[in-house]
Amino acid sequence: MTLSEIRRPLALSDRAQEFPESPIRKLTPLAEAAKRRGTKVYHLNIGQPDIETPACMRDRLKQMDARVLEYSPSAGTPEYLQSLQHYYERQLGLSLGIDQIIATTGGSEAILFSFLVCANTGDDLLVVEPFYANYRSFAAMAGLNIVPMTSRGRDGFHLPERQVWERTFTPRSRVVIICNPNNPTGTVYRRDELEMVADFCRDHGLFLVSDEVYREFVYDGNRAISALELQGCEDFVIVVDSLSKRYSACGIRLGSLVTRNRTIYNACLRLAQGRLSPPGLAQFIAVGANELDQEYTRSVVAEYQRRRDVLYDGLTAIPGVFLQKPEGAFYCVARLPIDDAERFAAWLLTDFEHDGATVMLAPANGFYASPVGTNEVRIAYVLKEEDLRSAVDLLRIAIQRYNEACATG
Numbered sequence: 001m002t003l004s005e006i007r008r009p010l011a012l013s014d015r016a017q018e019f020p021e022s023p024i025r026k027l028t029p030l031a032e033a034a035k036r037r038g039t040k041v042y043h044l045n046i047g048q049p050d051i052e053t054p055a056c057m058r059d060r061l062k063q064m065d066a067r068v069l070e071y072s073p074s075a076g077t078p079e080y081l082q083s084l085q086h087y088y089e090r091q092l093g094l095s096l097g098i099d100q101i102i103a104t105t106g107g108s109e110a111i112l113f114s115f116l117v118c119a120n121t122g123d124d125l126l127v128v129e130p131f132y133a134n135y136r137s138f139a140a141m142a143g144l145n146i147v148p149m150t151s152r153g154r155d156g157f158h159l160p161e162r163q164v165w166e167r168t169f170t171p172r173s174r175v176v177i178i179c180n181p182n183n184p185t186g187t188v189y190r191r192d193e194l195e196m197v198a199d200f201c202r203d204h205g206l207f208l209v210s211d212e213v214y215r216e217f218v219y220d221g222n223r224a225i226s227a228l229e230l231q232g233c234e235d236f237v238i239v240v241d242s243l244s245k246r247y248s249a250c251g252i253r254l255g256s257l258v259t260r261n262r263t264i265y266n267a268c269l270r271l272a273q274g275r276l277s278p279p280g281l282a283q284f285i286a287v288g289a290n291e292l293d294q295e296y297t298r299s300v301v302a303e304y305q306r307r308r309d310v311l312y313d314g315l316t317a318i319p320g321v322f323l324q325k326p327e328g329a330f331y332c333v334a335r336l337p338i339d340d341a342e343r344f345a346a347w348l349l350t351d352f353e354h355d356g357a358t359v360m361l362a363p364a365n366g367f368y369a370s371p372v373g374t375n376e377v378r379i380a381y382v383l384k385e386e387d388l389r390s391a392v393d394l395l396r397i398a399i400q401r402y403n404e405a406c407a408t409g
């Protein structure tokens, strides 16, 4: 028998088949083609803010005089960890030990670490849908099954009641992830909702991963309650955090994981050692944020609130569009008067333009695990007001034209 006869055909892992395409990015080739045709594309599909990264962070680069770009400690540099300690003290009034925080490569790595540490392959991850689509990727990496509970637009996408959680619970449930303020819905959970989830987790011996990367972005004078503030949850809560949105620094790829459970911390630290270190250059830049005061956050949040209002007023004026006023983050899920949001979002890029421009949306079905959300889209309001107004105008015209085109076959 020759070698070529016994050689097995190349096959990727089963896991590789599970990695989903990003619903936020999958229409990108169509958007690129539209741009090549000379069409301006307003990006409402992705949470990439246009606000400048603060100068005190950018200026740190000029102060960099290291001759060797070294690995940093696996848990993060003392300077970065201390800057986070001060941040939590200032923002949440919480005194955290330096050994309760691990620097991660974005909030993304903190989510992956949490899943890897809290559950075994084949275990169930409970999540309220629609949810941040990349949870699906991290669940696939950790071999977890997503078990969804559906939240509804008519309820402002607030959390389902405890009996729904009880019904959804399975013997393989190990971990719950919530996102507050929420991407994609813009909902900010009340204290009673958070306490209900915490009680549920405590009663069933589940870990609670709380993704709080939009913590600052809350409107109308409210604030987001962190899971770190809930009493009696120290053992089972892991908080995921990020600099991406807080400082409009998505490319810095730096975040953190916070836990007051020593065993979780130690397991995460061993994982962190396995990947050597979080980005050192990013941590050097990040401590520049120590110079920012509350006024920075206030002005950025005020800007997003204005954008939220422009978007909400514009969208609700379009006949047949339904959405609740987003309370936080910079997204909303809107129901459109169309048959299929995925088809519509593609059509916007292939068949529509008005005065040389069109809009890119993220179909919401990619944010659900259940087959729902067919006529919903997720919209990110990360563009300046003038651009948002133009984008909403385009959407109004497009919905009418699309439905006329559908009616005439």
Ligand SMILES: Cc1ncc(COP(=O)(O)O)c(C=O)c1O
Binding pocket: 047, 105, 106, 107, 108, 109, 132, 179, 183, 211, 213, 241, 242, 243, 244, 250, 253, 254, 255
């Ligand atoms: C809800 C949520 N969690 C986590 C992340 C990941 O953030 P990072 O850029 O820090 O990896 C994002 C990014 O958009 C997000 O929206």
